[in-house]
Amino acid sequence: MRVKHVLCIATNTAVIGPFERTTGFFFPEIAHPFEVLEEAGIAVEFASPLGGIVPDDGYDPKDHAQKTFRDSAAYRRLQRSRKLSEVDVLDYDAIFFPGGLGPMEDISKDRYVKQAVLRAWNGGKIVSAVCHGPVAFLGVRLDDGTPFVKGHKLTSFSKAEEDGYAARDVSFDLEGVLREAGADFSCVDPWKPYHVVDGRLITGQNPASGTAVGKAIVEALANVD
Numbered sequence: 563m564r565v566k567h568v569l570c571i572a573t574n575t576a577v578i579g580p581f582e583r584t585t586g587f588f589f590p591e592i593a594h595p596f597e598v599l600e601e602a603g604i605a606v607e608f609a610s611p612l613g614g615i616v617p618d619d620g621y622d623p624k625d626h627a628q629k630t631f632r633d634s635a636a637y638r639r640l641q642r643s644r645k646l647s648e649v650d651v652l653d654y655d656a657i658f659f660p661g662g663l664g665p666m667e668d669i670s671k672d673r674y675v676k677q678a679v680l681r682a683w684n685g686g687k688i689v690s691a692v693c694h695g696p697v698a699f700l701g702v703r704l705d706d707g708t709p710f711v712k713g714h715k716l717t718s719f720s721k722a723e724e725d726g727y728a729a730r731d732v733s734f735d736l737e738g739v740l741r742e743a744g745a746d747f748s749c750v751d752p753w754k755p756y757h758v759v760d761g762r763l764i765t766g767q768n769p770a771s772g773t774a775v776g777k778a779i780v781e782a783l784a785n786v787d
Contacts, residue, residue, distance in 0.1 A: 566783045567605045570596075571646060571656040571678065571698070573664030574610045576617035581733035586617030588662035591692050591772045592640070593631035595658065598776030604783060607654070608635065611672040613645030618768070619662050646674045651682040653776050655786050656779055661693025661719060661769070666732045670697040679710065683762070692757075692775045693719045695737055700743065712744030715760040717767045720749040734743035 572587045579760035599606055607774050610616050623629050631637055651657050657678060659669060669675050678704045682689050691698055696718040721737040729735075749767050750756040757766040757774040764782065766775035 565603065566655045566786060567607065567653070568599060568656045568658055568779065569649065569651060570606055570608050570640075570658045571669070571675065572608060572610050572616045572640065572643065572660055573662060573667070573669055574612040574614075574616060575664035575667040578663050578667050579728075579733075581731060583663065583731045584619065585663035586619045587660045587664055588693060588769055589618045589621040589628050589632075590625065590769045591660040591662065591695070593628040593770035594624070594744075595660075595776030596631055596636060597627045598773055598780060600636075600770065602780040604780065608640045608643040609649050610643040611645045611668050611674060612643060613643055614626050614641075616640050616643050618663065619664070646672070646678060649678075650732070651678045651687065652685045654682075654687065655783055656688035656690060657682045658779065659691035659695035659698045660772075661691070661695045663694065663728055665694045665697050665732060666734075666736070668736050670700055671694070680704070686762070688764065688779060688786075690764035690779055691718075692772050693768050694736060696740065696765055700739060709743045711740055713746060714763055715746045715748065715758050716740070716763060716765040717747065717756055717758045718765060719748050719768055720752065722749075723752045723768060726729045726752065745779065763778045766787070776783070
């Protein structure tokens with residue numbers, strides 16, 4: 563059986579909003595899925611819009627998975643991430659967008675992110691994201707002009723969560739914009755684990771959902787030749 567490969571596409575944004583809030587990717591949203599993928603023997607590589615250093619937020623050294631990832635060669639590779647425009651997502655079996663507030667700034671509008679989502683989807687790959695990660699799907703349109711998210715069952719960081727966390731720092735409500743684009747959006751109470759699998763589209767609501775998203779990716783990849 564060949565080794566499966568996942569491309570994790572992370573943010574380069576370190577500061578966001580009118581109050582210059584320090585941000586990046588939210589640490590457990592890579593560390594927890596990575597732990598699951600690594601245990602399953604799945605290789606993970608890293609890219610970002612600009613390549614190079616990927617800032618992080620929310621690191622908890624008391625969390626074994628986070629500390630293990632921080633001390634790993636994988637984390638060092640993450641900090642030398644490949645420039646997304648130089649990567650072909652068809653070389654991977656799945657793509658994954660972690661959250662944090664950073665993606666609301668660059669992942670939300672980077673044209674190579676949009677191209678990567680569409681190329682992966684049209685290529686029969688698994689497309690996945692957690693928390694603010696589904697912001698990658700905004701602006702993506704299928705070949706017939708239909709918004710990528712229209713009719714898809716998915717979740718993301720909810721309005722209720724954002725209102726209590728970073729509403730003053732972000733320029734739009736992710737849940738609201740996904741709904742406006744036609745997504746079949748669902749969520750649970752703030753900070754509770756929740757994920758949605760809609761065929762090849764896998765999404766998680768918040769940091770607590772990273773492990774479940776990782777397991778869903780593993781299960782989906784088990785069905786990939």
